[in-house]
Amino acid sequence: MLLYCIMNFTPKFAVDKMLGKLAKWLRLLGYDTFYRNKIKPATLLSIAQSDDRIIVTRNHYFLKHPFPVPILFLKANALEQQLLRVNEQYPLQRKKAFSRCPLCNNVTTSIEKEYVERLVPEYVFNTQEHFHQCIRCGKIYWNGTHLQKALAFLEKIGL
Ligand SMILES: [Zn+2]
Incomplete structure (x- = not known):
């Protein structure tokens, strides 16, 4: 049953404020992606926690402590490298591409x-x-x- 759950797992993301382009692209691929351009790390954390989201960030704040949600820390500055890094950790699928609004994250x-x-x-x-x-x-x-x-x-x- 565990395997079944993993196979059907569709990640949801909470993307940090400095990664607006990446957020737009994850939405273009059809992934539910929370993003605000002005948000404090603690707020992002509580949103990710209450909504089962993976935090994607470049903020070192998230490297300092253990957190109760998965954190994907990106070193790369370039969008291409960032998308590849996300894909490495959470293989991205294209089957739902363009089913979500890149501006507001709704379907x-x-x-x-x-x-x-x-x-x-x-x-x-x-x-x-x-x-x-x-x-x-x-x-x-x-x-x-x-x-x-x-x-x-x-x-x-x-x-
Ligand atoms: Zn919209």
């Missing part, structure tokens, strides 16, 4: 084209057929150049 759902006409640029409306919308902040996503760039990046680093 997205597909939305009929007819509803987005006034919400996206005319060019986008005329050239795209499939749209997703964040259930919380309402942002609309489509298969545009940003998504293509993101996919190319993931490919490049071997995820």
Whole structure:
């Protein structure tokens, strides 16, 4: 049974304030990722603890004591290296990529084209057929150049 649990374990992250880019990318990959750009280590810790999240940080504060939650300390400054390090510890899967809003961490759902006409640029409306919308902040996503760039990046680093 333990093995069963491990295999179905989908990590949730609490990413420290200096790692905003990484947080956005974990969300792009579909991982539930808490992030605030202004937060004290103690607050991050209590959020991670109450919500079963893994803290991902570069703050040495988290190296000083034993903590009651898993801590992944990153040495690398570059996003690419950071993603690879997370992947090493918690193998990242792409199957849920682009199912979560990189801005607010809520899930997205597909939305009929007819509803987005006034919400996206005319060019986008005329050239795209499939749209997703964040259930919380309402942002609309489509298969545009940003998504293509993101996919190319993931490919490049071997995820
Ligand atoms: Zn959102």
